[in-house]
Amino acid sequence: GIQVEQSPPDLILQEGANSTLRCNFSDSVNNLQWFHQNPWGQLINLFYIPSGTKQNGRLSATTVATERYSLLYISSSQTTDSGVYFCAVTGGGNKLTFGTGTQLKVEL
Amino acid sequence: GAVVSQHPSRVICKSGTSVKIECRSLDFQATTMFWYRQFPKQSLMLMATSNEGSKATYEQGVEKDKFLINHASLTLSTLTVTSAHPEDSSFYICSARQGFSGTEAFFGQGTRLTVV
Numbered sequence: 001g002i003q004v005e006q007s008p009p010d011l012i013l014q015e016g017a018n019s020t021l022r023c024n025f026s027d028s029v030n031n032l033q034w035f036h037q038n039p040w041g042q043l044i045n046l047f048y049i050p051s052g053t054k055q056n057g058r059l060s061a062t063t064v065a066t067e068r069y070s071l072l073y074i075s076s077s078q079t080t081d082s083g084v085y086f087c088a089v090t091g092g093g094n095k096l097t098f099g100t101g102t103q104l105k106v107e108l
Numbered sequence: 109g110a111v112v113s114q115h116p117s118r119v120i121c122k123s124g125t126s127v128k129i130e131c132r133s134l135d136f137q138a139t140t141m142f143w144y145r146q147f148p149k150q151s152l153m154l155m156a157t158s159n160e161g162s163k164a165t166y167e168q169g170v171e172k173d174k175f176l177i178n179h180a181s182l183t184l185s186t187l188t189v190t191s192a193h194p195e196d197s198s199f200y201i202c203s204a205r206q207g208f209s210g211t212e213a214f215f216g217q218g219t220r221l222t223v224v
Binding site: 030031033035040041042043045048050086088090094095096097098099100101 | 140142144146151152153154157199201203205208210211212213214215217218220
């Protein structure tokens with residue numbers, strides 16, 4: 001099946017800093033989503049972005065499908081941005097496969 | 109965005125008993141539903157995929173007789189953990205999408221199962 005790797009696995013930032021999270025996938029995809037998992041386990045949909053670039057407030061994402069990667073940008077980070085960020089993809093089948101995740105901690 | 113509701117959010121059961129978890133899409137019809145399991149500090153592992161009215165497709169290594177999945181309507185899927193044991197304790201999360209592979213998936217709140 002499709003493999004999804006995220007980097008870095010862990011990231012610590014000072015409040016106000018910017019960061020870039022990366023998601024690499026091993027095959028062509030027709031769906032790619034970014035999620036934020038909060039401390040209670042709830043997955044929050046951030047972006048549905050199989051290709052192209054989107055922005056939502058301080059967050060933006062870019063997927064370059066031909067090169068099999070996606071990037072999530074967080075600007076002016078806040079403590080409430082802390083948590084785990086996942087990308088998930090669907091390849092040729094119907095399964096939504098999750099990446100390894102990036103644990104983000106934003107400190108004051 | 110679309111809303112997926114999962115209940116219960118937390119359950120404690122005795123070893124050997126069965127537990128049922130419900131997943132409902134509240135404002136859309138879910139052609140496909142997924143069930144995931146997540147251990148602490150790990151990613152979500154897909155257990156099974158179900159389409160309304162048909163049998164679930166289980167991932168390799170997931171016991172279909174232990175984890176019974178029913179997708180009886182376009183808005184409801186259930187996961188029943190039969191004869192639960194302490195090693196089944198985990199966080200279970202459901203997901204639903206309105207179409208097939210190219211459409212956006214939405215997630216329930218998750219169920220934390222503890223088997224004592």
